[in-house]
Amino acid sequence: MEDRSSAAGGVRIWTLVFDLVGEKVNKFSKKVMTDFEPIVAELEAAGKAGSIDALMVVSGKPGNFIAGADIEMIRAVETAQEGVSLSKSGHALLNRWEDLPFPTIAAIDGATLGGGCEMALACSAIVMSNNPAAKIGLPEVMLGLIPGMGGCIRLPRKVGLATALDMILTGKNLNAERAFKGGLIEAALPREEFETSALSWVKANLKALGDGKRLAKEPKLGGMGGAVGTMMEKTPLGRALIFRKAREGVLSQTKGHYPAPLEALAVIQGTGTGYGARFRGAEREKAMNREAEGFGKLAVTEVSKNLIRLFFLTEGLKKSNGLPPGRDVKVSEVHSAAVLGAGVMGGGIAQLFAEKEIPTRMKDLNTKALSLGVEAASKIFQKQVKKRKITKRQFLQKLNRIAPVLDYSGFETGDIVVEAVIENMEIKQKVFRELEDHVKPDCLIATNTSSLSVSKMQSVMKKPERFVGMHFFNPVHRMPLIEVIRGDKTADEAVASLFEFSKKIGKMPIVVKDAPGFLVNRLLLPYLNEATYLLSEGVPVQEIDRVLLGFGMPMGPMELIDEVGVDVGEKVAHILHDAFGPRAEPSTLNAKVLGAGMLGKKNGRGFYVYAGKKKEFDPKLYEVIGVTPRPHAHSDQEVLERCVLPMINEASRCLDEGVVATASDVDLGMIMGTGFPPFRGGLLRYADSLGARQVVERLRFYQERFGARFEPAPGMIRRADASEKFHSR
Ligand SMILES: NC(=O)c1ccc[n+]([C@@H]2O[C@H](COP(=O)([O-])OP(=O)(O)OC[C@H]3O[C@@H](n4cnc5c(N)ncnc54)[C@H](O)[C@@H]3O)[C@@H](O)[C@H]2O)c1
Incomplete structure (x- = not known):
C-alpha cells in the first residue's frame, strides 16, 4: 500500500493505493490485515490533527480493486473459534475504518468482491467505473460461507433488505449501472480518466459527504419501492414476510444442502439490520459478533471445505496446459473456426464460438439443416436479449459471426474445425479425409464424438498429430465441461492448444484417454x-x-x-x-x-x-x-x-x-x-x-x-x- 496525498485547491484529499506486492490481485490476507493496522492508526492521527479532508482508496491492480479475503487463510481454519477470531479481526479493522472522522471514498475500477466489497461498504461512499471488469458483490455463499467482515450488517443498511438478500443469498455481483440503480454506489463514472473524475466527484461532494448525507439513490425497498415497499421492510410483519419468502426461495434452490444462505438469513434477521438502521458502538459490536459466530460455524463445515477445494481446482485449471507438470509446448491460438454439422451439437458449438467473438463457418449437407442450426443459435441469443444481457444490435452482431455454408469455402483460413456430424465411424472418417484438403497445415481438427474412438478416426488422416477429441456436453451453452481426448497419434501441441482454446471459450477442460465412454x-x-x-x-x-x-x-x-x-x-x-x-x-x-x-x-x-x-x-x-x-x-x-x-x-x-x-x-x-x-x-x-x-x-x-x-x-x-x-x- 502506498499513499499519494493530493492537495488541490486547498482541499486535502489523500489517495491510498492498495497494491499487494508480488500478487496478481489485491486480497485481505493475514499479512495485509497486520500491515493495514498502522495505516489506519496514521489516518486516525491525521483525522485528529485535522490534516486531512477526505481519503480516496484506489487499486494499483488493473481490473481488480480487492478480490476478497485470502481463501488460503480461510481454508486453513480448523476450528469454529479460529473462524470467529478471523472474522472479528476483520470487524475490528473495518469498524475503525468506518469511524474515521473524515469522508472515505472507495474508487472502484475492477472486481470488488467479498472482503473488498465489505471494505467499500465501510467507506462513506463508493464511486465505480463503467469498466466491464468493475463489479461488486458478496460471493461468499459460493464457498459455503457468509460475509464475515460486516457485509451481512452493512449491505442491508445501505440498499435495503430485498436487494441485500438477493445479493448475499445468491452471491451475484453487479456492474456500475446496476449498483447505482440499486443504491449501492454513489456514482457511476466513465472508465476513461477514472481516477481524475473520481477525485473531481469527491471534491464536488465533499460538504455533503462531511455532513453524512445520503448521496446514493434511494433503493427500491421491498423490491418494489413506494409506500408498500417501505411498509414491507420497516414493519415487523413485512420483514417477517420478506424473510419467510427468502427462506422458501433458498430451500427450493438448495434443497437444504447448503447451510450458508440459511445462516446468512439468520444473521440478517437476528441482528435487526435493514435500510437506514443505525449501528455504532455496542449495538454494532453485538451485530458483528453474531456475524462472526455464523462465519466461524460455517468455515469448518464439510460443505464449505468442499466448495473451497472446488474453487482451488478451477483455479488450478487456469494455470494448467493439460499436459503432465513441467511439460511445456508451443500453443497455437484460435481466432477463427469452422463447425461441421449444424445439428443439436454443431448449432450449439457455433453459437458458443460466436458468443466468444470467434467468426465461425458452419457446414452441413443442405440448407434445411443449416437453417435449423442458425435458428438454434439465434434462440439462445434471443433469450439473452429478453433478459437484457445483450442489446438487439449485439444480437445481430453475434449471429452474423456464424456463416452457414454448404461447401468448404473459407475453411482454408480457419484455425480450428470441430466436427459434429452424425455418430458413424465411416461417415466421420470420410469427412476427415475430405476435410484435410481444405484446411491450412496447422489447423487443429477436433471431433465432438461421444462414443467413437478418436484413434480410429485419426488413423485415416494424413496429419493425425493435429487431431484431438473435443467432447462437449449438451446443451453446449450451459454445460461447462469439455473432455479433451488424446488419440494414439495426437501431439502434445494439439492437446495443449485445445486445452487453452477450451478455457478461452469459458469452458473447463479435462484431458481424457481415448477409451470407451471416455470419462x-x-x-x-x-x-x-x-x-x-x-x-x-x-x-x-x-x-x-x-x-x-x-x-x-x-x-x-x-x-x-x-x-x-x-x-x-x-x-x-x-x-x-x-x-x-x-x-x-x-x-x-x-x-x-x-x-x-x-x-x-x-x-x-x-x-x-x-x-x-x-x-x-x-x-x-x-x-x-x-x-x-x-x-x-x-x-x-x-x-x-x-x-x-x-x-x-x-x-x-x-x-x-x-x-x-x-x-x-x-x-x-x-x-x-x-x-x-x-x-x-x-x-x-x-x-x-x-x-x-x-x-x-x-x-x-x-x-x-x-x-x-x-x-x-x-x-x-x-x-x-x-x-x-x-x-x-
Ligand atoms: N446430442 C448430444 O447430446 C451429444 C452430446 C455430445 C456429443 N454428441 C456428438 O455430436 C455429434 C453430433 O450429434 P448431434 O446430436 O448434433 O447430431 P444431429 O443428428 O443433431 O446433427 C448431425 C448433423 O450433421 C449433419 N451431417 C451429416 N453428415 C454430414 C457431412 N458429411 N457434412 C456436414 N454435415 C453433416 C446432419 O445433416 C445433421 O444436421 C455426434 O458425434 C454425437 O455423438 C452429441
Missing part, C-alpha cells in the same frame, strides 16, 4: 443402468428420482435418461457392454421403452410425459414395461448405494487405467459434466468420505445379490486393504 459417460452409464434395474424390480420412477435428488443430483436418473434420449442411452449402454463385458450388462427395460417409440424429452414421452415445460408421470408406463410398481420395495439407502457405488467403482478403474491423471480430474469432470453435487466435493471426495473399506464392503454385499455389476475393482480392493484415500489432502 463422464463411462461413469454415468452404470448409474443410469442401475436405476433402470431398480425400476424393473418395482421401485417406482419417482421414488428413484426422489432419492437421487435428495442426494443432491440436479435431476434424478430417470429424468436424465429422458433428457439424454432413451435411444442415445441405449446405444452407449451397448457400446460399454461390448467394451467391459458382464459388469456393464444393460437392463432390458430401456429397450422396452425404446421399442414403444418413447425416446424421452425429444418426442415428449419417455419415463415421464412432457408437454412444453411441464413434466408429468403417466402410470401407463408400467404397462409398457410390464412392471408392477412396489413403493418402498427397497430402502432409500439401497436405491442410493446401488446407483452411486458402481460409479465410484468404475472411477477407480479409470484412475488405475490412466483414463484421467488424477482423482481431482474425476471430481471436476463429474461436477461440471453431470452436475454431481458440488457440496459433496465430487464423486471421489464423496468416496473418501465413506472410506474405501465401506465402499468395498457394500459392493460385495450387492455383488452377492446381483453379481458382476457390483464386483469391486482390484484398485478399489487395494485401496480398502491399505485404507488409502483417493485424495491425499
